[in-house]
Amino acid sequence: xxxxxxxxxxxxxxxxxxxxxxxxxxxxxxxxxxxxxxxxxxxxxxxxxxxxxxxxxxxxxxxxxxxxxxxxxxxxxxxxxxxxxxxxxxxxxxxxxxxxxxxxxxxxxxxxx
Amino acid sequence: xxxxxxxxxxxxxxxxxxxxxxxxxxxxxxxxxxxxxxxxxxxxxxxxxxxxxxxxxxxxxxxxxxxxxxxxxxxxxxxxxxxxxxxxxxxxxxxxxxxxxxxxxxxxxxxxxxxxxxxxxxxxxxxxxxxxxxxxxxxxxxxxxxxxxxxxxxxxxxxxxxxxxxxxxxxxxxxxxxxxxxxxxxxxxxxxxxxxxxxxxxxxxxxxxxxxxxxxxxxxxxxxxxxxxxxxxxxxxxxxxxxxxxxxxxxxxxxxxxxxxxxxxxxxxxxxxxxxxxxxxxxxxxxxxxxxxxxxxxxxxxxxxxx
Numbered sequence: 001x002x003x004x005x006x007x008x009x010x011x012x013x014x015x016x017x018x019x020x021x022x023x024x025x026x027x028x029x030x031x032x033x034x035x036x037x038x039x040x041x042x043x044x045x046x047x048x049x050x051x052x053x054x055x056x057x058x059x060x061x062x063x064x065x066x067x068x069x070x071x072x073x074x075x076x077x078x079x080x081x082x083x084x085x086x087x088x089x090x091x092x093x094x095x096x097x098x099x100x101x102x103x104x105x106x107x108x109x110x111x112x113x
Numbered sequence: 114x115x116x117x118x119x120x121x122x123x124x125x126x127x128x129x130x131x132x133x134x135x136x137x138x139x140x141x142x143x144x145x146x147x148x149x150x151x152x153x154x155x156x157x158x159x160x161x162x163x164x165x166x167x168x169x170x171x172x173x174x175x176x177x178x179x180x181x182x183x184x185x186x187x188x189x190x191x192x193x194x195x196x197x198x199x200x201x202x203x204x205x206x207x208x209x210x211x212x213x214x215x216x217x218x219x220x221x222x223x224x225x226x227x228x229x230x231x232x233x234x235x236x237x238x239x240x241x242x243x244x245x246x247x248x249x250x251x252x253x254x255x256x257x258x259x260x261x262x263x264x265x266x267x268x269x270x271x272x273x274x275x276x277x278x279x280x281x282x283x284x285x286x287x288x289x290x291x292x293x294x295x296x297x298x299x300x301x302x303x304x305x306x307x308x309x310x311x312x313x314x315x316x317x318x319x320x321x322x323x324x325x326x327x328x329x330x331x332x333x334x335x336x337x338x339x340x341x342x343x344x345x346x347x348x349x350x351x352x353x354x355x356x357x358x359x360x361x362x363x364x365x366x367x368x369x370x371x372x373x374x375x376x377x378x379x380x381x382x383x384x385x386x387x388x389x390x391x392x393x394x395x396x397x398x399x400x401x402x403x404x405x406x407x408x409x410x411x412x413x414x415x416x417x418x419x420x
Contacts, residue, residue, distance in 0.1 A: 028143040044153055045144040046160020049136045053164070056171035063171070070142040 010091070011041045013051035018060065018076065018084040025064055025075040028052070055080065117150065124157035130331050131180040132164045135171045168403075175337065178407050182340035185404030187327045189347035189354075192397035193237055194323050196354045196390050198315065200230045203361050203386035206379040207368060219367030226360035233353035240346040241326075248333045260332045266325035274318040281311045344404040351394070351401040358390035 020026060020034045028048055036042050043051075052074065055061045060080035064073045076084065102109050125133065125141045133140075144153055168184055170177040204227060245264060252260035288304055335343075365387050368375045375383070 028139050029146045032143065032147055042147075042149075044149070044156025044160070045140055045147060046153075046156040046158070046163075048143065049132075049140045050160045050163055050169075053132065053136060053169040053171050057169040057177060070138045072139055 011039060013043055013047050014055055014060075015084070015087055016041060016043065017048070017051045017055060018080055018087075021061060021074060021076045022081070022084060025073040027071045027073045029071075031074075117148075118145070120154055121145065121157065124154060124161060127158070127161040128164050129168060129184070131168070131170060131184060178410075179334075179337045179340060181407040182337060182344045182404055183330060183335070185400045185407075186340060186343040186347050187323075187330060188400035189350055189397045190237075190241075190326065191323050192354060192393040192400075193233070193350050194319050196357060196393040196397075197230065197234065198319055199386040199389035199393070200226060200357060200361065203365075203383050203390070206382040206386065207364065207375070212368060212375055212379070217367075219364045222360045222364035222367070226357050226364065229353050229357045229360065233350055233357070236346065236353075237350055240343060244330075244335075244339075244343055247339060248329060248335065252333060257332075260329050263325040263332070264329035267322040270318050270321050270325070274315065277311065277314060281307060341408055344401075344408060347397070348401045348405055351397040354390070354397050355394040358387070358394040361390050362387050 016035045016039060017031060020031045020038075026034060028045075032043050032045075032048060052061065056063065056074075059077055060083055061074045062077050064075055121144050122141065125137060125144065128137065128140070140157075144157060147153060168181075170180040170184075204223075207223060249261060249264045252264065284307060285304075365383050368383070369380075
């Protein structure tokens with residue numbers, strides 16, 4: 001079923017950036033591509049760098065010295081990994097609970113395990 | 114360069130200076146690589162608005178704190194300027210000539226607003242002069258034209274404004290009849306046009322002064338301890354702006370009675386002035402709060418506390 005613009009969303013840009021950096025450092029364009037490939041969400045440049053600035057100011061990610069200032073890579077800090085892990089556990093719990101309830105009351109939309 | 118690339122570059126320039134200094138190059142590169150046309154343009158515009166409204170500072174913690182204090186100083190300076198112009202407009206609307214309803218508590222509130230404006234002006238100008246000296250003298254010694262030119266610009270703008278204001282005063286005296294200027298009848302449109310142009314010039318001059326001062330402050334990259342002092346004065350100024358706005362709003366509320374003598378023209382001017390003052394007070398409060406939180410975070414932990 002296609003997603004509509006007014007449907008509730010889970011795709012917080014900050015969370016998507018943290019998720020993208022979970023498997024290693026990336027620069028901005030690589031994050032855009034990775035997030036689009038893995039989630040189907042296309043982050044605009046303003047949204048991406050707004051999220052990067054907020055995450056960096058909270059110490060959840062940090063910049064690495066890149067060869068070019070236009071392609072600066074970022075990586076998760078240990079605090080960022082901790083926050084991402086906690087969010088993913090909460091999302092997994094929520095997803096499990098939602099699917100169990102759907103399976104009981106609307107089995108057609110409950111999906112497989 | 115294509116129109117699309119020019120628009121993209123203009124939108125990247127719309128971000129706050131501290132954001133551009135940290136992310137500008139990367140942001141421009143990613144915007145050029147993704148290039149989704151108007152969607153990216155809207156996204157960049159929204160991002161720029163958000164970066165001004167809810168600033169986030171990257172880089173190492175010391176630089177983040179310095180950028181936060183600089184942003185607070187500049188935001189409160191802009192809010193104070195807007196509040197000062199609004200206070201003058203409010204005073205013109207209700208006290209020139211004085212309205213019959215401006216007495217009792219409304220008069221006290223109006224006088225409080227004026228008194229706070231004068232004290233606040235003196236504090237801000239004294240701090241501004243001290244900061245200007247700290248900023249300009251080393252820049253002149255180092256022959257840093259990028260700092261000296263914007264630092265000197267407000268003085269030139271004020272001289273220009275005073276000159277134009279004197280000419281407008283002479284014109285008003287020339288066309289006045291028994292001490293009052295008629296805005297209706299033959300020649301009324303010309304008088305109104307001159308006064309409107311002068312008011313617009315005043316706004317442009319104020320914006321130019323604040324913009325140039327901000328540019329000089331940003332380029333001089335003052336130290337965090339120096340900016341901590343300007344932030345404390347900004348917090349004091351914020352309290353003054355808030356008191357001024359509350360007093361003006363109270364005074365205005367008292368002037369909406371049946372015999373207050375507030376005509377529709379003055380009512381619009383005074384209400385607009387109060388709206389600007391309240392907006393300035395809210396903006397300054399948010400920014401000063403963030404600056405003070407940043408200063409408190411800098412304080413060392415007491416004995417026995419765990420970081």
